[in-house]
């Protein structure tokens with residue numbers, strides 16, 4: 001009896017050292033009993049989610065493109081869960097069918113859209129996956145332990161154009177790249193072309209966003225911050241931000257209470273063609289530069305070497321800071337921030353910024 005118990009883990013790992021293959025949703029249950037899972041090209045039936053809950057240590061190989069059938073439902077379209085996973089996208093595409101849903105309204109009405117399109121609930125590595133045309137928000141990330149997401153593409157460029165349902169507006173809306181409320185996450189070397197935040201961090205710690213290119217959206221955001229959350233240890237480094245509304249933003253809700261945001265470090269980012277604000281730190285969300293709240297304590301926002309360089313278009317503001325009375329604290333070193341073009345913005349209710357003038 002004892003010897004059987006001792007052997008059990010080895011028997012289990014021998015049984016799972018198989019290769020499972022997924023060519024339709026019907027194959028999933030058997031395939032996820034193996035620690036190698038190969039996914040072939042197929043179309044997921046409309047209104048059904050592709051969900052894989054993997055054994056610890058599984059390697060997934062995406063060996064073809066996946067399309068998702070079109071239907072007005074809340075999604076998500078794809079969910080992957082597991083610990084110590086290696087997910088190899090091999091450059092293949094997950095096609096969300098965005099144009100079927102896009103009406104210029106995103107999550108604010110109109111057609112119900114699968115959002116997020118993809119839920120990532122793994123630790124390990126997730127690499128080389130292309131997402132084409134997400135209906136609304138793209139990735140929601142809640143990793144159970146350290147995760148690196150690398151070499152990804154999110155291409156919603158088609159959503160920049162109006163369509164027959166969008167009343168002349170960009171058809172894609174609320175197409176966030178990554179929504180991360182999590183700990184120990186690195187997102188790197190990825191290209192995101194969308195119509196909302198490239199990255200939005202609502203809570204969490206030890207999140208690194210590096211070497212990414214953000215095109216056309218609303219920039220790299222901490223927030224929007226709601227009540228009772230903590231953000232600590234965010235590193236935004238070496239990113240290229242092109243033609244976004246703002247390059248770098250921290251937005252906290254005016255109504256939020258009991259939250260702390262601290263230790264946000266920017267370095268080596270390059271932004272061009274910024275349309276509204278180079279840097280905006282605003283405690284009046286959902287208003288922009290409205291009456292600020294005081295329920296989110298904000299500190300330790302620094303620009304360290306190498307320099308972050310931002311170029312804004314004419315009419316845009318270089319830097320705007322809108323703090324509630326007493327809620328931004330400490331000394332923030334902005335000596336490694338340079339912003340050109342546009343005009344100076346205002347800095348309200350805070351005098352702790354050093355090394356920077358506009």
Ligand SMILES: *[C@@H]1O[C@H](CO)[C@@H](O)[C@H](O)[C@H]1NC(C)=O
Nearest residue numbers: 043067068069070097099100
């Ligand atoms: C969903 O609709 C979009 C746009 O109409 C189309 O490009 C895509 O191929 C459709 N997907 C499927 C699986 O039919």
Ligand SMILES: *[C@@H]1O[C@H](CO)[C@@H](O)[C@H](O)[C@H]1NC(C)=O
Nearest residue numbers: 205206207232233234235263
């Ligand atoms: C600031 O964030 C970094 C990166 O996550 C972390 O290593 C460091 O410990 C944090 N500092 C404090 C004082 O929490």
Ligand SMILES: *[C@@H]1O[C@H](CO)[C@@H](O)[C@H](O)[C@H]1NC(C)=O
Nearest residue numbers: 292293294323324325348349
């Ligand atoms: C500073 O904060 C107080 C309290 O929230 C607010 O009444 C005031 O308008 C703020 N200052 C400015 C210049 O907006």
